[in-house]
Structures are given as C-alpha cells and as structure tokens.
Amino acid sequence: MTDVDASQARARVYRRRRIVVFSALAVVIALVTTGGVYTANALGAAVPAAAPQVIDPEPVAAAPQPLALPGFGSYAVGAVGFDGLVAAGNESAPMAMASLTKVVTALVVLEAHPIAAGEGGPGIEYTEADVDIYWDQVAQNSSVAPVAAGSTLTLRESLEAMLLPSGGNYSISIANWAFGSVDAYLERARAWAAEQGLAETQLADTSGLSLDNVSTATDLVRLGQIALADPTVAEIVAKPTADLPEVGTVKNSNKLLGTHGVDGIKTGTTDDAANLLFSADVPVGGSSVTLVGVLLGGETHAVLNEAIAALLDSIAPGFHEVVPLEANQVLAEYTTPWGESARARAADGASVVVWSDTPVDVEVRAEPVTLAARGEEVGTAVVHVGAQEISVPLVLDRAIEDPGAWWRLSNPGALG
Structure with a gap:
C-alpha cells in the first residue's frame, strides 16, 4: 500500500467514526430532550376527576290520613305554609257568607286606618245617627251590639263590637266613619277583594245581611289567612270577651273558641244556614301548624260545630315531622x-x-x-x-x- 492509499484509508475511518459519534450524540440529545418534555408535562398535567x-x-x-268529613254544605281547610287544601268538598260552590262579610269590612277599614301594635287607634264618636242605624238593623233582624249617642270608642274597640258579638250596626257606622259612606266603602272593598285574588267573592253591604254577599269555601280560606296575617284582627277574633266603655261586656259568638285548638275567626248566620270561618293551631313536635277553614250551610250552629270539631280532630294527627x-x-x-x-x-x-x-x-x-x-x-x-x-x-x-x-x-x- 502506498502512502497515498494509507492516507485515504485513514480518512475514511475518521469519517465513519465522526458519523457514529455525532449520531450517538443526536440520540442522547433526543432522549434527554424527550424525557424532559415528558417529565414536565407529567408533573404539570391535571389529575383525573373522581366521580361520585x-x-x-x-x-x-x-299512609293517607283518614278524615271525618262533613256530610253537608260546602267546606275547605288549608294549612298556613302548605300548598293546596287539606280537605275540601263543594269548595267552588258560591254560597251566602252572612256575617263572614264583616271580616272583609275589618280588613278594608284597617287598610285605610292601620292600628299600631298595643294601641287602640283613632277615636270614633257615635251620634244619634248611629243609634238610628242600630234600630234599623234590629228591625231587619240583624245581629247588633249596643251603641250610645255621645260615646267614643277607639277603632279597636269598635272592631271588637263588630266582630265578637257580630254587631251589624257597627259595621255600617265604622264604614261611614272610615270612607264617608257605605257606597264609598263598597267601592274600595270590591277593589280590595279583586286585589287579594278573591275572584268569587261578591260584596253587597258591610255586614252580610244581604244574601247577595256570596263567596266560595276556597275564597274564604284565603280570606281567613289574610285575616290571621293582620295582627289586629287576629288578636280580636281570638278573644272570648271584651269590655267596652258605655257598651259593657261583649261575648264572642264563636262557641268553638278555645276547644279543639280553635282560636278564631267568625260566625255567620242566615235564615237558612249556619257558617263558621275558623282557625286552629295543631301542635306538631316542637312547633305547630295553623289551620284555616270554613264550613258553610249547617242546619244549626250546634250541628255545624260538631262537624267542624270532628273534622279538626281527624286532621290534627295527619301532620307529622319527618x-x-x-x-x-x-x-x-x-x-x-x-x-x-x-x-x-x-x-x-x-x-x-x-x-x-x-x-x-x-x-x-x-x-x-x-x-x-x-x-x-x-x-x-x-x-x-x-x-x-x-x-x-x-x-x-x-x-x-x-x-x-x-x-x-x-x-x-x-x-x-
């Protein structure tokens, strides 16, 4: 081999070694680079969510609660804070309200002249005109409460005279005082009933003496709930008696008051039927449920009260705590x-x-x-x-x- 041939051979070997070295270096660099990217990605990746x-x-x-339902009339019972009705029968039938109408009178007057808690409200001076109203109501066989010309009662006392013994004469006198006339009162009362959603309630006077004062049991349950939400009305209808200046002691006509949990609201009587809009508190655990109901069309108040008492006693155990x-x-x-x-x-x-x-x-x-x-x-x-x-x-x-x-x-x- 000549010197030239030897030199060329050495050059070829060098080139092959350089290729191997650089190829190996490239592989090492690639591995390092890939591993670093993987490590960085793995350490920074979000971990998978655990499904529940x-x-x-x-x-x-x-189990469904068995009820002792009245076998007559129109009735409905609701519970404050609960949807729908607990019990109902003929609840959409329009029937004469009688003196339940006075609850509307009280609420509409109090809307115009609210009474602060613990106070009696403005004074109302009674005159000979109010005495004439009294005698006119007596002549029409309406329920009345005594009135004396020259006497002054607070609005609260006047409402007690209207709601407890169901004094029809006071319903007229209070409406005249509050609105100037019965007609002006009725205009506001009809608008108020519409605003409250009492679509089936028709008002013809302040007392319920006219049979044109009609409503349904469904509407009257709503009326009772509105009445209980008014502290003045709720307090008055729960009283068994009230002592009024120059009038004397008036008694609540609701004979169920204080029994079966009953604490209100108002009796109503026509020539043909007895009605009661009632409220009752039912104890449940450490709290209570307020029931509001009405029964219209009883033969007498004794028959009506017996049916309501049985209905309440059957409803009460149906409320339970879960x-x-x-x-x-x-x-x-x-x-x-x-x-x-x-x-x-x-x-x-x-x-x-x-x-x-x-x-x-x-x-x-x-x-x-x-x-x-x-x-x-x-x-x-x-x-x-x-x-x-x-x-x-x-x-x-x-x-x-x-x-x-x-x-x-x-x-x-x-x-x-």
Whole structure:
C-alpha cells in the first residue's frame, strides 16, 4: 500500500467514526430532550376527576290520613305554609257568607286606618245617627251590639263590637266613619277583594245581611289567612270577651273558641244556614301548624260545630315531622385513581312537617372532584316536599391531595 492509499484509508475511518459519534450524540440529545418534555408535562398535567358514587336515601311517605268529613254544605281547610287544601268538598260552590262579610269590612277599614301594635287607634264618636242605624238593623233582624249617642270608642274597640258579638250596626257606622259612606266603602272593598285574588267573592253591604254577599269555601280560606296575617284582627277574633266603655261586656259568638285548638275567626248566620270561618293551631313536635277553614250551610250552629270539631280532630294527627337528612350523613363517596378516598356528608340536618301521605324525597347533586380540601363544598342535597325545596350543602370529610411526582411519571395514560 502506498502512502497515498494509507492516507485515504485513514480518512475514511475518521469519517465513519465522526458519523457514529455525532449520531450517538443526536440520540442522547433526543432522549434527554424527550424525557424532559415528558417529565414536565407529567408533573404539570391535571389529575383525573373522581366521580361520585351517590347514596340516595329512600323516599319517605306515610299512609293517607283518614278524615271525618262533613256530610253537608260546602267546606275547605288549608294549612298556613302548605300548598293546596287539606280537605275540601263543594269548595267552588258560591254560597251566602252572612256575617263572614264583616271580616272583609275589618280588613278594608284597617287598610285605610292601620292600628299600631298595643294601641287602640283613632277615636270614633257615635251620634244619634248611629243609634238610628242600630234600630234599623234590629228591625231587619240583624245581629247588633249596643251603641250610645255621645260615646267614643277607639277603632279597636269598635272592631271588637263588630266582630265578637257580630254587631251589624257597627259595621255600617265604622264604614261611614272610615270612607264617608257605605257606597264609598263598597267601592274600595270590591277593589280590595279583586286585589287579594278573591275572584268569587261578591260584596253587597258591610255586614252580610244581604244574601247577595256570596263567596266560595276556597275564597274564604284565603280570606281567613289574610285575616290571621293582620295582627289586629287576629288578636280580636281570638278573644272570648271584651269590655267596652258605655257598651259593657261583649261575648264572642264563636262557641268553638278555645276547644279543639280553635282560636278564631267568625260566625255567620242566615235564615237558612249556619257558617263558621275558623282557625286552629295543631301542635306538631316542637312547633305547630295553623289551620284555616270554613264550613258553610249547617242546619244549626250546634250541628255545624260538631262537624267542624270532628273534622279538626281527624286532621290534627295527619301532620307529622319527618327527618329526611341527618347532619354528617354520608350521601356520596369518592375514590381516586391513585388510591385516595373521601366521602361527601350533609353539612346540616333537615326536618320538615308534612301532611298525611305527602312524599319526602332527597335528591343528591354531588359533583366530580379532583383536588379538594377537607370541608370543601362538593354539591347539594335537595329535600323535596311537594312544591317546597330545602337545600343542604355537601362537604368532604377529608382532603383529596395531589398524588405526587412518582404516580404522575408512572401513570402517563391516566393524566389529562
């Protein structure tokens, strides 16, 4: 081999070595670069969310409550704070209200002349004109309460004379005082009834003496609820008696008052029928439910009262307390791909008072969780009771923490 041939051979070997070295270097660089990108991506990637395994409580429903329903007339009973009616029969039939009309008179007058709590309101001076009204009502066989010319009663006392013994003469005198005339009062009273949604209620006078004063049991339950919401009316109709200056002691005509939980509201009597718009408090656990009802068309008040007493006694046991959720009750469980677990618990308990067989159901709305601290809110438990809903937050009972670098690097397929 010549020197030239040897030199060329050495050059070829050098070139091959350089190619191998640089190729190996490129592979090393590629591996380092790829590994660094993977590591960075793995350590910075979001961990997968853990889906909740929901634990749905069983719905609660009692047996239907049997009722002792009246076998006559038109009636309806509702409960304050509850949807619909507890009991009803012929509730849409228009019937004469009689003296239940005086409840409207009281509310409309008090709208124009409200009485502050603990006060008697403005004074009303009674004159010979009011005495004439008294005798005119006596001649029409209307219920009345004594009145003396020259006497002054507060508005509260005047309302007591109208509502307790059902003094029809006072309904006219109060309307004249408040609005200037009965016609002006009726204009406002009819508008007021429409505003209150009493669409089937027709008003012809202040006292109910006219049979043209008509309403339905459904409307009258609504009227009773409005009356109880007025503190002056609610206080007056619950009184068995009242001592009035220059009038004497007047007695409440509601003979059921103080029995069967009854604390109001107003009697009504026509030549053919006895009516009662009533309210009663029913104890349930540590609270109570207020019932408002009406029965129209009794043969006598004795017959009417017996039917209402039996109805109330049968309704009362139908209200009961249900506890669909306990505080700290487990409603969902979480398990992460890296082996951590936590439970969603009700932050608070929930109790509800229900009527009869009204179902109580709990809907669990738990959300997926990635990383979260102990006590973090992760959803809601919604208690459904008829149209009512009660929401209780769901919170984690332990933290769900990051799985760490090793799990991230060794589980590339689990990372988002």
